Amino acid sequence: MPSSKIAPSVLAADMGNLNHECQRMMDMGADWLHMDVMDGHFVPNIVLGAPILSSISKAVPNIFMDCHMMVSDPAKWVKDIAAAGGKSYTFHLEATDDPMDVVRQIKATGMRAAVAINPGTPSSEISNELGNALDMILVMTVWPGAGGQKFIAECMPKVTELRARFPDLDIEVDGGVGPKTIDTCADAGANVIVAGTAVFHAESPQNVIHYLRTKVDEAQARIKLERESATSGQGTASQGEVESAKHGIQHGRGVTP
Numbered sequence: 001m002p003s004s005k006i007a008p009s010v011l012a013a014d015m016g017n018l019n020h021e022c023q024r025m026m027d028m029g030a031d032w033l034h035m036d037v038m039d040g041h042f043v044p045n046i047v048l049g050a051p052i053l054s055s056i057s058k059a060v061p062n063i064f065m066d067c068h069m070m071v072s073d074p075a076k077w078v079k080d081i082a083a084a085g086g087k088s089y090t091f092h093l094e095a096t097d098d099p100m101d102v103v104r105q106i107k108a109t110g111m112r113a114a115v116a117i118n119p120g121t122p123s124s125e126i127s128n129e130l131g132n133a134l135d136m137i138l139v140m141t142v143w144p145g146a147g148g149q150k151f152i153a154e155c156m157p158k159v160t161e162l163r164a165r166f167p168d169l170d171i172e173v174d175g176g177v178g179p180k181t182i183d184t185c186a187d188a189g190a191n192v193i194v195a196g197t198a199v200f201h202a203e204s205p206q207n208v209i210h211y212l213r214t215k216v217d218e219a220q221a222r223i224k225l226e227r228e229s230a231t232s233g234q235g236t237a238s239q240g241e242v243e244s245a246k247h248g249i250q251h252g253r254g255v256t257p
């Protein structure tokens with residue numbers, strides 16, 4: 001069962017104080033920091049880049065930079081982002097005709113490899129061969145390019161389909177995700193949660209991070225139970241079993257946060 005990971009999106013941070021903002025989120029319990037890199041071509045905006053990421057990785061110990069590359073030429077930036085301290089490299093399926101080659105180049109640097117799909121791209125575009133070569137799939141729940149947009153709930157069936165096909169893969173959602181939309185994401189099977197506005201602009205980012213994590217852990221326990229019931233031929237897990245799985249989480253048993 002993939003563990004929950006909460007990744008505040010730095011796009012919503014105070015851009016003049018990035019080192020401090022990243023450290024603040026680490027102190028508040030973030031697992032990863034989601035770094036949106038935009039080239040002004042794949043999307044209309046220009047944000048971040050390897051020199052800035054390098055500076056952050058030197059200033060913030062133990063940071064895990066989850067780099068979301070909204071760029072037209074994904075292979076071009078692989079080595080630079082790795083050298084800057086990137087730990088995970090997500091490129092857009094829409095930006096390349098040869099995703100397997102980009103994955104190979106990412107893996108050669110030691111980074112984790114991930115593919116993102118836009119709201120208009122069906123999950124069937126991710127072949128089994130590609131999915132099995134990845135560490136993570138990112139299902140965009142807004143059109144990429146800006147923070148603070150409205151969550152597109154119609155993307156959720158893609159998360160459900162991908163979770164069924166790749167039970168152990170990290171599946172990330174990004175865009176308009178926060179306390180009001182986490183249930184639908186978690187129930188569909190997402191375990192990596194990117195949240196920009198909802199976390200950085202919260203009165204208590206710590207509480208929001210904790211809430212998002214709890215919702216994912218509960219849903220993952222339920223999904224696991226349902227999968228086990230289905231494979232053991234016992235049918236669907238009873239409501240009592242689901243409740244007891246949740247209880248285990250609330251009391252810190254059985255599930256690693």
Ligand SMILES: O=C(CO)[C@@H](O)[C@H](O)COP(=O)(O)O
Pocket residue numbers: 009011012034036068142143144145146147148149174175176177194195196197198
């Ligand atoms: O990649 C993107 C937007 O292109 C996201 O990472 C946003 O930055 C998420 O921001 P919120 O919708 O959570 O404010």
